[in-house]
Amino acid sequence: MSGLNIRDLMAAAAGAAAESGAGVRAPRLAGTPLAESAATLPVSRSLSxxxxxxxxxxxxxxxxxxxxxxxxxxxxxxxxxxxxxxxxxxxxxxxxxxxxxxxxxxxxxxxxxxxxxxxxxxxxxxxxxxxxxxxxxxxxxxxxxxxxxxxxxxxxxxxxxxxxxxxxxxxxxxxxAGRFDRRTAIVGGGPSAESMIKALDAQPDTGVKIVGVFDDRSDERSADVVAGYPKLGRVDDLVDFARRTQLDLVIFTVPISAEERILQMLSKLWVLPIDIRLAAHTSKLRLRPRSYSYIGSVPVLDVFDRPIADWDLVLKWMFDKVVGTLLLVMLSPVLLATAIAVKLDSKGPVFFKQKRYGFNNELIEVFKFRSMYTDMSDATAAKLVTKDDPRVTRVGRIIRKTSIDELPQLFNVVFFGNLSLVGPRPHALHAKAADRLYDQVVDGYFARHKVKPGITGWAQINGWRGETDTQEKIQRRVEHDLYYIEHWSVFFDLQILAMTPVSLLSKNENAY
Structure with missing residues (x-):
């Protein structure tokens, strides 16, 4: 593998401590400074x-x-x-x-x-x-x-x-070059974590590259270094870490009997687009061999799988590029006519670019036709658009009602690849429901970011689009998004695309 790894960082930290007179010892990670450094390491994009x-x-x-x-x-x-x-x-x-x-x-x-x-x-x-x-x-x-x-x-x-x-x-x-590395975090410390790490390190062809250990305990049961790998923080820190750098797999080494502790940690991690496994190599519970999956020869129990992976990801990518290109060509007259109308209706640019949350909470820039007066534009969506909103232009009311303002997002799909044709709609940074941020309203809200966001989605064709002035509206939207993620297929995408025009005409009472 190329570049530095987590042990290089540990050695550098220990060296710096020695030069400062602190002596050679494992770095104290209470504030996760090593996790901050590890998250900035150059990472090659992994291949399936x-x-x-x-x-x-x-x-x-x-x-x-x-x-x-x-x-x-x-x-x-x-x-x-x-x-x-x-x-x-x-x-x-x-x-x-x-x-x-x-x-x-x-x-x-x-x-x-x-x-x-x-x-x-x-x-x-x-x-x-x-x-x-x-x-x-x-x-x-x-x-x-x-x-x-x-x-x-x-x-x-x-x-x-x-x-x-x-x-x-x-x-x-x-x-x-590290293109097959499965960047892996170990959750839990102590002897069980140490034996798991040693078992994985002893098998060179597993593809597992351990980036560190995360554990909520801070007493003698959880050392700062486990089998040569540092403790980078608590489980809450792991969520932030996974959004800062590529992480493919999380392995719990917590005993299966610690059911409540496992559930508490899973409630924080299930929103991430990663595989989650429960180590079974030290468990006294002996299930049938087919009940386990294996990392090399180490048995684990599958808890969560990353949605839309491997060949499914290839199929969705091809679907987006092929169908997106066809739609871009077919709708080019509508795009051109709308651009002219926007330009003639009010001063300012034709397109409006807005920062939104994309896959795994990454910030992406989404293209739309400008539907508001330039001096009243709200790039962060701090205030939702309401009925008869004075900020919206005459043309803007029409293109927002019909969702024509969203068509430039085909550029995101075809040319930039940060949007999909179908998926959970990307929300603006400060979008709110009843004056509360979406993630404060819906428990597990960020689970909708486990897949790439889309131009249209299951929630939209079921009428959950437009203004979210109540908590119920965003709750129902997220429920539909999670249903889509769990039941995705190419045929499901085709069904949603086919139903979108009908939905825009019949279920647009919330779109202003």
């Missing part, structure tokens, strides 16, 4: 091993079929007949099944060419021996060219070997 394994699998499937087609073109030429296509498809599927059975599809396998290359060659050979046996038993030998089969075997083996050499080089470089 699940997606990359799928990409490599698809690449090798292409290599297998393409090498067969090339061998056919060189030796036989002409159009590929139906029975050759059957052979290409059958051997391609058999090869992937065999490779999977041999365990060559993992991040560790991609890095170890010399160990895995032999398995790959053996598997490819077995596939062709099985194919030759099938040709003999089915008595279809005359239908296939033996030279073609031998040529395909040789070409496929050569191409797979060359590809694996390249894959090994690329994945080794990405591993060193």
């Amino acid at each position: 091993p699940v997606v990359l394994v799928g990409v490599v699998r698809a690449l090798e499937a292409f290599i297998v079929v393409a090498s067969g087609l090339v061998a056919h073109s060189v030796y036989l030429g002409g159009v590929v007949s139906f029975h050759y296509w059957i052979a290409l498809a059958s051997i391609g599927v058999l090869a992937l099944v065999t490779f999977q059975a041999l365990g060559v599809y993992s991040i560790g396998a991609f890095r170890a060419f010399f160990r895995v290359g032999t398995k790959l060659a053996l598997g490819w050979t077995v596939v062709f021996l099985l194919a030759l046996a099938a040709v003999f038993l089915l008595k279809v030998g005359e239908a296939f060219s033996r030279v073609w089969l031998v040529s395909w075997f040789a070409a496929g083996l050569a191409c797979l070997t060359i590809a694996r050499i390249g894959i090994a080089m690329v994945f080794t470089a990405m591993t060193r």
